[in-house]
Amino acid sequence: MFFSKSDKLLFYSTLPLIVGVLGILLILSYMILSQSWPSFQRFGFAVLTTSAWSPSDDPQREFYGLAAPIASSLYVSILSVLVSVPISICLTLTLIEILPKYLGAPLRYVTEVMGGLPTVIYGLWGSTTLAPFLRDQVMKPLHDYLGFIPLFSCRPLTGHSMLAASITLAVATTPYVTALLIEGYYLIPSKYKEGAYSLGATDYEAYKIMMGILKPYVIAASLLGFSRALSETTIVALTVGNSMKLSLCLFDPAYTIPSLIANQFESARLYEYALPTLFAGALILLLISLAASYAGIRLVYGWRERIHV
């Protein structure tokens, strides 16, 4: 296997790192499983199907249920992906193809820099500026005129709601998804675009073809963006309203699992089953996130092979 002594040395010196990375993932999973086990033991599946957060000094009277945070986590993340992916697609095309080079290149840098901003900045902006704005300009009119639709049927209270969290999340994850899509766009071999133009396609038709080729990649980028949104803590904790409520209505406050953990972790060790329940929430989050990321990455690899045929 090795051509020379230095090859062998290279392999063995990097082996611990590889093992270490896998090891960390395994240790992490094991720790989350074992820490959350007391909660499953005590509440059984009720911890996943009911919604409550009632700590008590008496361990027998404690009762927790994660149904609302789990469902709202998924709801908020899916919503944010639905908002950010179309914007990212348009942004990608604009930056790469439509804008002249001297505009497109610097704006690309700006987008990537925005992707690197600490999310707490987005969270603070969302909480102090976006949420009140949304409440007065968007939520109240929607509730007054279209209140019969279940999505708008609840009264907007403070603006801190699933909608505010989703939109702030979308703003925060758009740079990430856009960067992914731009990367994917450049991965497409130029022969496809050249082929399109040589057959007489207009710019618009050529872009349509390119986007068609990119489709699996767009799905993959959506899944990765979804995974990102799911695990986002600061933004959500500041904008989602932090209320144990399960509802379809966009204007209702809610809890997501990361925001529940952020809010309740401090005091969780005072009670017997609070910390295990938070770990149970983390476990669910881990499973969903792993599944989404795995699917996304599989799609990307499969796609890369196909376009190079």
Place this chain on the structure above:
Amino acid sequence: MLEWARTFTEIKGIRVEYQSVGSGAGRDMFFNKVVHFAGSDPPLSKELYSRYRGEVMQIPVVVGSVAIIYNLPNLPEGTTLCLSGEVIALIYKGEIRYWNDERILAINPGLKDVLPSEEIVAVHRSDSSGTTSVFTTYLNKAAPDTWTSDLVGLTVNWPVDRVGRGVGGKGNEGVTQVVKTTPYSIGYVELSYAITQRLPTAAIKNLEGVCVKPTEETIKSALINAVGELPQSPLDDWSDALYRMMNTRGNNSYPIVSFSYIFVYKKYADAQLVQALKEFIRWILTDGQKRMVPGYLPLPSEVASIGLKAVELLEVG
């Protein structure tokens, strides 16, 4: 407490380090012996007290209070909103829905044309909080049939959340911010926040039926009436003290008052630490009482002397 730690360090040269982390985390660190002493708003519960009986001392160090803040844009300057414990309990249970509900109007007949027909947004704490514990203990004492004892604690399953009119804010700052930016909302915060943020506070109907606002006189009056029912030693069970201090007699008494405590162990292995702690506690209960942050009040001398017993009881071991 931060101020005290800093000042004591400067004056005496004995370093006291204090971090503000919230009653829950603080207690956790104290019981895990990560820190030497902890500050807490609520005293130890009965279960915790019996578990650590004889090992832990609770020392009341300052008098605090919880204020009810609200945001009613069309209430004219200078008018006072008065609420009773029963009404506040019903609001946080979700059973009183509008500001111009007859039960609120019954206490405030002069505000008949001013209270709007808007839904009340009830703001509470989303994190584990001593302030919540004080507030819910008061509601349980003032309206035991409405606000039952399972709704008392550091974290509560708020009934008003389930009807969609409850919002959680993180920390006193969070609640303040939510109330400030949400018209027709009501919330509860530590009195010091209401004072420094200049928020309108509601007057509460006390046991004698008089509407009182939280001021130095009204809180002092409440304490004077409560002193007789307090435990006499730091080693005693203070879990009921909070309940007994609420809604006391006296025409001029504010119904929601509480102590803030520090917890110390009775024995420490390090002799120098014991000496330093004795100095610190003695200083807090004597000189420290003269340096108060706005919104907190010094202890009545009878209560300070109970705390001073801890200085004698601390020993090396």
